Amino acid sequence: MKIYECDGCHKEIEVYDEYEPEFCCKGEQCGCRGMPINPVFCDECEVRVYGRNPLLEELPKLPF
Numbered sequence: 001m002k003i004y005e006c007d008g009c010h011k012e013i014e015v016y017d018e019y020e021p022e023f024c025c026k027g028e029q030c031g032c033r034g035m036p037i038n039p040v041f042c043d044e045c046e047v048r049v050y051g052r053n054p055l056l057e058e059l060p061k062l063p064f
Helices: 043-050
Strands: 002-005 012-015
Touching: none
Parallel strands: none
Antiparallel strands: 002 012
16 A cells, blocks of 8 residues: 545545556646646545545344
8 A cells, every 4th residue: 555645635644556647638638737647536535526425334234
C-alpha cells in the first residue's frame, strides 16, 4: 500500500501499490478539466459522490 491524496478532499489515504492515476487529456481537449478518469476517494467522499459505500454497510440478514 502507498499513500495518495483523496481526489475529493485531498486527505491522505492508502491505495494499492499498482494504482496510478490515468488521464484522458490535459484538460484542454474535453470537459474533464484534467481530472483523472480513475479517481480514488476516502470513505466519506465515496459516500458523497456515489451515494453510499456498500463495503461500509452491514449486509442484510437473509430469512433462511
